[in-house]
Amino acid sequence: MIVIFLGPPGAGKGTQAAHIVERYGIPQLSTGDMLRAAVAAETPVGLKAKAVMDAGNLVSDDIVAAIVEERIEADDCAPGFLLDGFPRTVVQAEMLDAMLEKKERQVDVVIELQVDEKVLLERLKSRIKETLERGEKLRKDDNEETFKYRLQVYKEQTAPLIPFYRDQEKLKVVDGMASVEAVSAEIDAVLDEYRA
């Protein structure tokens, strides 16, 4: 089962991904996490990506697609995987289709988590407050200004994936504003149909 998670920053993709990993036993492939690991390890990719990520811009399609292509070769991806944060552009979606076609595989379903912009901003503010209260450091891109910019980038570059996957008849929309448990239940109802 190959699943894509689509939704603006802060929609709850990470939280719900953890649930899917546990219930369906497929790994979560978060390109954001992979890129942050590359930045921390100061690899050539990380050194290139750092400033781009800090500013809330997208890393180049070629870099991200290469990371994903290598990762999906791993044995744990054989039963399927959950893509979180990839594809982020229509070009990436086309690159994904091409790399899966080579392996005679394809995307099964795309879940779009819908959350209003106002709710996203409220969530961001409480996340910042809670992180600071715990005495932890904020992510460089976790501030209101960069967040608003990331939302803009989402609307311009990532939202076109919604009609792209709707045309492929793979899109399922889930209300991301319900409780965490209710959102998980709605996602389960969708994914149970695709379980191998």
Ligand code: AMP
């Ligand atoms: P995320 O953790 O998914 O919010 O990603 C954090 C940052 O990593 C994004 O703002 C981008 O700079 C970068 N990033 C993650 N995934 C991608 C992707 N598929 N394409 C381009 N940039 C990405």
